[in-house]
Amino acid sequence: MDIKKLTAELAVSQQIAASDLRAIADAGFRAVVCNRPDGEGSDQPNFSEIEAAAREQGIETHYLPIESGKVGDDEAAQFGELMQALPKPVLAYCRTGMRAATLWALSEAPSRTLPDIIAAGKAAGYDLSALARRIANDGKVPVEVAVASHDIVIIGAGAAGVAAAASLLARERNLDIAIIDPADVHYYQPGWTMVGAGVFDPETTAREMAAVLPRKVHWIKAAVAAFEPEKNSVVLEGCRVVSYRQLIVCPGLKLDWHAIDGLPETLGQNGVTSNYRYDLAPYTWQLVRELKGGRALFTQPPMPIKCAGAPQKAMYLSSDHWRRSGRLDQIDVQFFNAGAVLFGVADYVPALMEYVKRYDIALNFGFNLSAIDGPARRAIFRRTLENGSVESVTREFDMIHVVPPQKAPDFIRVSPLADKAGWVDVDQTTLRHKTYSNVFALGDAANTPNAKTAAAARKQAPVVAHNVLAALGKVRGEAAYDGYGSCPLTVERGKIVLAEFLYGGKVAPTLPTWLIDGKHPSRLAWLLKERILPPLYWQGMLKGREWLAQPELVG
Numbered sequence: 426m427d428i429k430k431l432t433a434e435l436a437v438s439q440q441i442a443a444s445d446l447r448a449i450a451d452a453g454f455r456a457v458v459c460n461r462p463d464g465e466g467s468d469q470p471n472f473s474e475i476e477a478a479a480r481e482q483g484i485e486t487h488y489l490p491i492e493s494g495k496v497g498d499d500e501a502a503q504f505g506e507l508m509q510a511l512p513k514p515v516l517a518y519c520r521t522g523m524r525a526a527t528l529w530a531l532s533e534a535p536s537r538t539l540p541d542i543i544a545a546g547k548a549a550g551y552d553l554s555a556l557a558r559r560i561a562n563d564g565k566v567p568v569e570v571a572v573a574s575h576d577i578v579i580i581g582a583g584a585a586g587v588a589a590a591a592s593l594l595a596r597e598r599n600l601d602i603a604i605i606d607p608a609d610v611h612y613y614q615p616g617w618t619m620v621g622a623g624v625f626d627p628e629t630t631a632r633e634m635a636a637v638l639p640r641k642v643h644w645i646k647a648a649v650a651a652f653e654p655e656k657n658s659v660v661l662e663g664c665r666v667v668s669y670r671q672l673i674v675c676p677g678l679k680l681d682w683h684a685i686d687g688l689p690e691t692l693g694q695n696g697v698t699s700n701y702r703y704d705l706a707p708y709t710w711q712l713v714r715e716l717k718g719g720r721a722l723f724t725q726p727p728m729p730i731k732c733a734g735a736p737q738k739a740m741y742l743s744s745d746h747w748r749r750s751g752r753l754d755q756i757d758v759q760f761f762n763a764g765a766v767l768f769g770v771a772d773y774v775p776a777l778m779e780y781v782k783r784y785d786i787a788l789n790f791g792f793n794l795s796a797i798d799g800p801a802r803r804a805i806f807r808r809t810l811e812n813g814s815v816e817s818v819t820r821e822f823d824m825i826h827v828v829p830p831q832k833a834p835d836f837i838r839v840s841p842l843a844d845k846a847g848w849v850d851v852d853q854t855t856l857r858h859k860t861y862s863n864v865f866a867l868g869d870a871a872n873t874p875n876a877k878t879a880a881a882a883r884k885q886a887p888v889v890a891h892n893v894l895a896a897l898g899k900v901r902g903e904a905a906y907d908g909y910g911s912c913p914l915t916v917e918r919g920k921i922v923l924a925e926f927l928y929g930g931k932v933a934p935t936l937p938t939w940l941i942d943g944k945h946p947s948r949l950a951w952l953l954k955e956r957i958l959p960p961l962y963w964q965g966m967l968k969g970r971e972w973l974a975q976p977e978l979v980g
Contacts, residue, residue: 494650585868691799719823
């Protein structure tokens with residue numbers, strides 16, 4: 426927790442945790458304002474968790490969520506009104522503190538001089554100088570004035586973004602590349618299933634962002650507000666503008682916890698958990714260890730979601746633990762899937778069904794989790810019947826593993842880069858934007874019809890790297906992505922059904938089938954997931970080493 430003082434009455438900070446509220450109270454703060462919408466990050470506690478912890482410390486809280494870079498005059502006025510009404514001093518927070526500082530600056534503009542505002546921001550570590558241009562320009566951001574300009578700008582420093590930067594530098598060492606991302610920590614998200622099963626410690630899936638980024642890359646630690654592709658510009662929070670020659674967009678996707686009524690208030694308690702959040706995966710393992718009997722529910726929302734196999738991976742590993750500990754007969758395991766099939770690639774379903782039978786799992790297709798009552802331990806599902814009517818079905822639970830609906834980040838959905846569904850609109854083979862020829866996308870935010878997995882990003886990164894360099898005139902030919910995705914389905918501790926497939930669900934094993942037959946559970950595939958893939962991720966994919974991932978050139 427890094428609290429930065431703007432005035433005697435207001436300080437701002439990056440995201441806080443519920444465990445920080447004691448120290449915040451001890452520091453004398455009497456009110457906390459959250460300016461960050463729930464669901465922005467996979468390591469982010471919901472406001473309801475902060476609110477409950479603040480209440481215990483006698484601290485007043487208020488929720489004024491602002492999408493990154495979307496601070497408007499109305500929101501600034503609301504912030505100013507809050508500052509008038511709340512007990513002082515106040516701590517306002519968001520992902521980095523920049524939104525909170527911007528709200529303060531705009532709310533103070535009518536009564537405080539711009540030099541004073543900029544000086545206060547600078548003293549706290551925030552560059553508010555671009556706001557002066559916005560205020561002087563009648564509230565509009567002059568995109569012609571860029572604070573930075575780079576040959577290649579990458580949005581997002583997750584698996585896709587870092588891999589793309591590393592692939593570019595592996596081909597051309599002296600490229601001018603900037604990565605824009607506000608996060609301090611980089612996560613190996615494929616490991617969270619293993620955390621939820623007690624196989625990995627959570628700390629092994631997280632590293633400081635500064636240690637992960639390629640050395641020659643400029644890191645712009647900020648959130649993106651908007652795109653101006655006609656002017657080759659990206660607008661950041663605080664109204665700063667970065668220009669580019671080539672743009673690579675890969676910010677991941679957004680977990681929509683609020684789409685399920687009552688879920689944010691009960692996550693991490695009352696037997697409600699999810700391996701899709703870093704801090705909750707250990708709670709999954711705690712619940713699995715402690716459950717002696719009763720009903721365990723596992724849910725899957727409508728597609729698309731990241732790692733479509735993850736919802737049932739948690740279910741199989743939990744069931745296997747209960748079987749090994751002699752408790753499975755006392756636990757009613759049920760899978761509620763909003764879709765119509767167990768897995769999208771039919772070739773792997775027979776092997777999975779063997780485990781469904783082994784664990785006596787009740788399969789429920791077409792059921793979408795719509796609400797949850799944590800204290801009462803009830804989950805409410807909606808199902809569309811053949812006649813078009815919708816029925817509501819309630820199930821009691823002792824434990825429930827929830828996977829939230831997922832969508833493109835807000836700043837992508839409202840941008841000129843998005844298709845009608847909100848995803849970045851690219852050609853599925855070249856990964857080049859269909860309208861803007863110097864824009865590419867990969868990873869979860871692209872609208873390519875492949876599985877949203879780290880394995881897909883690993884194959885996409887070299888394709889984008891080659892095609893960006895071709896656009897800059899540094900290489901020839903065009904690279905093609907074939908839709909490869911992989912999902913190591915952890916059916917029991919020690920065995921995996923290794924699903925690998927291309928566009929259209931075509932099975933595409935990387936290794937010879939005599940070594941690993943993906944259609945059958947394999948001990949060797951488990952060793953690959955447990956021992957080989959993590960170092961392959963950290964030391965291979967993120968370092969530009971493209972073992973078995975060289976792109977195919979088609980022109």
